[in-house]
Amino acid sequence: MRFISLAAFSLAALTAASPVAVFNKPIDVASPPPPSIHKIQGQGQGRHFGPAVALEENGSDDHKKRPPRVNVTTWFESYHRSDEIRQYFLQLAEDYHDLVTFVPHLARTHEGREVYAVKISAKGRGSRDKPQVWIQALQHAREWATATTAQYLAHHFTSKYGKSSNVTNILNSAEIIIIPNMNPDGYEFSWDVDRIWRKNRRNNGNGIYGVDLNRNWPDHWGNGGSSTDPDAENYGGPYANSEPEVRGLINFFKAQRRVLGTVDLHTHGQLILRPQGYTNVSSPHETEMKHVGDTMAQVIKGVHGMDYTSVRLNEISPLLTSGSTVDWFYGDQATRANGGQRPYSFAFELRPSPEGSEGGKIGFILPIEEVIPLGEEIAAAMEYFVDYVVKNPLKEK
Ligand SMILES: [Zn+2]
Numbered sequence: 434m435r436f437i438s439l440a441a442f443s444l445a446a447l448t449a450a451s452p453v454a455v456f457n458k459p460i461d462v463a464s465p466p467p468p469s470i471h472k473i474q475g476q477g478q479g480r481h482f483g484p485a486v487a488l489e490e491n492g493s494d495d496h497k498k499r500p501p502r503v504n505v506t507t508w509f510e511s512y513h514r515s516d517e518i519r520q521y522f523l524q525l526a527e528d529y530h531d532l533v534t535f536v537p538h539l540a541r542t543h544e545g546r547e548v549y550a551v552k553i554s555a556k557g558r559g560s561r562d563k564p565q566v567w568i569q570a571l572q573h574a575r576e577w578a579t580a581t582t583a584q585y586l587a588h589h590f591t592s593k594y595g596k597s598s599n600v601t602n603i604l605n606s607a608e609i610i611i612i613p614n615m616n617p618d619g620y621e622f623s624w625d626v627d628r629i630w631r632k633n634r635r636n637n638g639n640g641i642y643g644v645d646l647n648r649n650w651p652d653h654w655g656n657g658g659s660s661t662d663p664d665a666e667n668y669g670g671p672y673a674n675s676e677p678e679v680r681g682l683i684n685f686f687k688a689q690r691r692v693l694g695t696v697d698l699h700t701h702g703q704l705i706l707r708p709q710g711y712t713n714v715s716s717p718h719e720t721e722m723k724h725v726g727d728t729m730a731q732v733i734k735g736v737h738g739m740d741y742t743s744v745r746l747n748e749i750s751p752l753l754t755s756g757s758t759v760d761w762f763y764g765d766q767a768t769r770a771n772g773g774q775r776p777y778s779f780a781f782e783l784r785p786s787p788e789g790s791e792g793g794k795i796g797f798i799l800p801i802e803e804v805i806p807l808g809e810e811i812a813a814a815m816e817y818f819v820d821y822v823v824k825n826p827l828k829e830k
Contacts, residue, residue, distance in 0.1 A: 476697050496770035509585065509804050512577050514624060515546065515617040521584060521656055522551050522613060529591045531556050532604065539612070540681020543635050546617040548681050553590050554608035555601075564826070566819045567695040567776070569612040569682065570593045572646050572758070573758035574619025575629040578783050578799040578807060581696035585808025586815055603819050605693040610689070615678050616646055629797055633676055644670040647697075648756040652764040653711035656755035658746040686762075687770040694777040694822035696815070701796040702782035703741045705729055708763040710746035710754035716763065717830045719745070725821060729779075729814040739784065746780070768829075775827045777818075783807060 436795075439801035503521050526535040533553050540548035545605055554560055570583035590609060593600035603609075614620060618634035632643025645667045648659035654673035655661075662668060674680055686692065707722040709715070716722065726743035733741050744761070746759050754760075784807050785796055799807065 435494060460706065503691075508522050508588075509581065509801075509808070511801060512581065515614055515621055518580060518584065518614055519547070519549065522549070522587065525587055526551060527590060529594075532591050532594055533587070536685075539685045540615075540677045541615075542618045542677055543633065544618045544621075546621075546679055548612065548615055548617065550610055550612045550685065551587060551602065552608055552610050553587060555594065555604045560608065560752060562690070563606060563608045563822050565608045565610055565689055565692045566814070566815075567610045567612075567686065567689075567692050567762070568698065569615055569696070569758070570698040571614045571616050571620055572678075573631045573632055574616050574623040574633075575797040576698075576700040576783075577620075577797070578700050578804065580614055580620070581799075581804045582698055582783060582808055582811050583611050585805065586812055587611055587613070589808065589812040594687060595636065599816050599820070603816060603823075607693075607819050607823050609815075610692075612682060612685075615682060619643070623731075631666050632668065633678055635670070635676065637668075639663075644676050644677055645669055646678055647699075647758060648754075649674065649676050650756050650758055650761035651683075652655060652756065652761040652766060654756040656711045656753070657709065658750060658752045658754035659756050663670075683761075686767065687710070689771070691774050692762075692767075692771055692776050693774065693826050694818055695758070695779070696818065697758040697762075697780040698811075699780055699784060700783045700799065701784045701785050701787075703739060703784060704749065704782040705741050705743040706746045706749070706759055706780040706782065707743075708746065708759050708778055710750070710757050710760050713747050714782070715745065718763075718775070718777075718827055721827060725777055725818065726779060728821070729818060731818045732814050733810045736813050737806050739810060740786070773829065775829060777827060779818075783811065 498522050500523070503517065503524050505524075508521065523535055526533040532555060533551055536550040536552060538547055539550055542548065552561055567584065568586060570579035590600055590604060594604050595601055616633050619630055619632055622634055623630045630643070632645050634642050635644045636642060641663045645659065648667050648669035651673035655669055658667070659669035660667050670676055674683065705726045707716075707726050723743065730741045730743045732737055746754055746757070757780070759778050759780045762776050768775040784799055784803055787796070
């Protein structure tokens, strides 16, 4: 049996039913929830999650050797496990071989899972010289809507190439790198055991597990806003860059040519965060990055009317946040590895708003009908972002 390709796949327009956001208190980056929250098991699964997508065999002679094809027509109607998400991207690379390259084995996690990436660009059009933009998702296990957004972005840019002049120009002039699942151990644990698990699955001993990957990056590591307690939600790890997921991505970043912008996807709170996190001092590129963050908020509002707040990371957290991606990608280590080019660095807190989360616990459980509207508004922001940073790379000061 054959299935329609993603190119022929027209997403049903689903209506967003999100509450209007009012900036109040971020949930993720600045304020790890109290320890009691991570004891809640499987909350909300019955209501919001459909069954795993039906995987169907492709009917060819080699179907016993190859994984079954993903049914893309129903893909965004449910959340998916790590294996299915990987298969989705493998299939995308097959269906859009002129646009998508699957990059395997960036890291091997504590439990032996693979961290991988896809690169999306019009191949054969000076691909080897194109500037790059980096988008990563699922650093925190429970933030499932970051993974769906990464999947949606890949769908958006591939299916619109040759149809949308914006997307066509972007893929002709740039390469988009997407790391859709950088914490597969934690993600699987959030399916099987604890829906709001945040960290990876390092064995810290004494029955205690996990490092907060977004406190483990080697830029001002341990300078505040992270914990030395292995049981804490924001445990920064035994030392900077100790975790295979972070190490693998840093090595992959260092192997790239010229990354002009980076985006780290999180939920929730509807925030667009820029450096710096480890100090209250604004970055030397505050004006430039504020302009881009503010404009992305406007672009998002124009899609479904959602209010995202553009702020510095240090504005939302009196305790600061160190060892996070926002600072690492903007920081000196990444800049040196990037041929002296400092990337624009952002972290997004996606839907819902703090007010839409009923106190924070269910904010990590985005109703499935909001997945496509969320993808649409972030895709619009990313179209602007890639185009802008390619034309206006940060200049060193
Ligand atoms: Zn997060």
